[in-house]
Amino acid sequence: MDDPKRMRQIPKMDQLMAQETGRQLVRAYGYQETLQAARIAADQIRQDPGKDPGDIFKEIRAILKKQKRRHLTHVINGTGVILHTNLGRAPFGEETAEHVARLMTGYTNLELDLETGKRGSRLASFQQDLESLTGAEAVAVVNNNAAAVLLMLTVLAFERQVCVSRGELVEIGGKFRIPEVMEQSGGILVEVGTTNRTYLEDYTGAVTENTAAFLKVHTSNYQITGFTCTPSVKELAEEAHKRQLYLLVDLGSGDLGYIPGTDPKETVRSVLAQGADLVSFSGDKLLGGPQAGILAGKRELIHRIKKHPLMRALRIDKFTAAVLDETVRLYKESEKQKIPVLEMTSRSLEQMEQMADALLKSLEHEVGDHVQLQMIDTLGTTGGGSMPGKDLPGKGLSIRSSRYSVMEIEERLRHSEPPVIGKIEKDQVVLDMRTIFPGEMKELTQIIKKVLDI
Structure with a gap:
């Protein structure tokens, strides 16, 4: 009562x-x-x-x-995961953000050919440069890579068979799986080989009169190691073309060859050079641009894709076009270090040590007996399923407190303004310097002081 x-x-x-x-x-x-x-x-x-x-x-x-x-807000990423899906994957550089903001606060020539005064293509501003970067005859862009794969299969394999290795039947975020994407496209999945070993003859032995293509899929977020076998792109392309089939490659990560530690045989240009007819990849992974699905390859196939009704349903908006245009421009004009993903992947141990040391020095003279701060070695990752199994050694700040548990420190950092997202390792909260922007350091210092009551 x-x-x-x-x-x-x-x-x-x-x-x-x-x-x-x-x-x-x-x-x-x-x-x-x-x-x-x-x-x-x-x-x-x-x-x-x-x-x-x-x-x-x-x-x-x-x-x-x-x-x-509950609303979108800026966060400081101290996880060491560069392409953190929960944190929006590839961040944009300040110059890119400022340039795009100017375009978004007014009108643009998104689909206007300024030379002729007639309607143009929303891909026109970056299409030629993207073709040059990838070595493709032509490109098309839709709103994400899953859409690119769906469109590619719908246009080229509707009601026809597509051979895929059992070791490549991947599941991406949100429980979306290659077999389900295939089903939605109208293609007919034919599983070949085994989880760990698939031979060239597994593909060729599965070919029928109704086969349209071989599909090779990037194994996102996992690796199969040990007793393994998989045919190369070149081998698959040769056998596919002998039989008038397509070789389609879902490359996922979209490496253009500028990321340290990646396999040069798995860049977009290399895969196309080895004979793939079409390659699909994400714009917001190793490319370092906006969310987008990019299809690169044979001009005749891209032309067919652009004419399909799904192309309009999945087309990019003016924001994506603007960011992709600016990202491609930075590659073309050799200003790649202005792309945060490329800067972070190539950030040296010395740079990260200097950042961690500066953070320590700004805090240590105010630290009470209840706080323990220490510079430690870290292992970051590119994230986003782009380079599974490849760690990025770095430097970070370890935080402990006798006043708060590690769970409480992590929560207090996450609830700060702006939120700071770290990681818990070996009973300590760790902030990895690889994914922290230098311009965030001063603000981060004040947040740590407030969180730890120092």
Whole structure:
């Protein structure tokens, strides 16, 4: 039963909003948002006898902060995972962001040929340069790589068979699987070989009059090692073309050959040179651009794809076109280090050691006995399924506290403004310098001080 005296301690909404704390919250979060949070807080206090009516502003502030965290916000990535899917994969450089912001706040010539005054293609601004970068006769771009694979199979293998190794029947994020994408395209999946060993004759032995293509798929997020066998792209291309079949390659990561430690035989240019008819890859992985699915290969096949009705349903918007145009320009003009993904993958141990040392020095003279900070060796990764099994040695800051558990430190960092996302290893919170922007260091220092009460 409600306590009438307790209920009277809950201020009316107009009184709450008129108080100085209420006005401060309105200035920070907006009137309607604060009023809605106040009503929710009042209801929670009425329903929970354990809540003190005197803490209503504390409850309102907590609700507003939680609501704010539901919106997209800038976060500091201390995980060491460069293409972190949960954090938006490839970040853009400041110059790219500023350039694109100018385009997005006005009109653009997205589909206008300024020479003729007639309608043009939304790919025209970057198409030729992207063809040059990949070595392709032609390219097409849709909204992500899954869409690129779907479109490729729909156009070239509808109601026809496609041979895929059992070791390459991958599942990508969100439980989307190659067999399901194949089914949606209207293609007929033919599994060949085994999980760990697939031979060339497994493909050729499965060919029938209804076979359209061989499909080779990048093994995203995992590796098969040990007793293995898989035919090369060149071998598959030769056998496919002998039988008037296509060789289609879902390369996934989109390596153009500028990332340290990648296999030169698995770049887009190399795969096409080995005989693949079409290659699909992501724009927001090793390319370092926006979310997009890029199809590169034979001009006649790209022409057929561009004419298909699905192309319009899956086409990119002006934002994607603008970012991709600027990203490709940076490659063309040898300004690749302005692409954060390329800068982070090539960041030296010395650079990361300097960053960690600067962070330590900015904190150590204020650290109390309850805090232990230390520079440590780290192992980062490119992430995004792009280079499975390949670690990136780096440097990081280890954080421990006798006042807070590692779980509490991680949570307090995650709930800071802006949120800092780290990782927990060996009973310590670690912030990996590989994925932290130099421009974030000053802000990060203040956040750590606040989180650890130093």
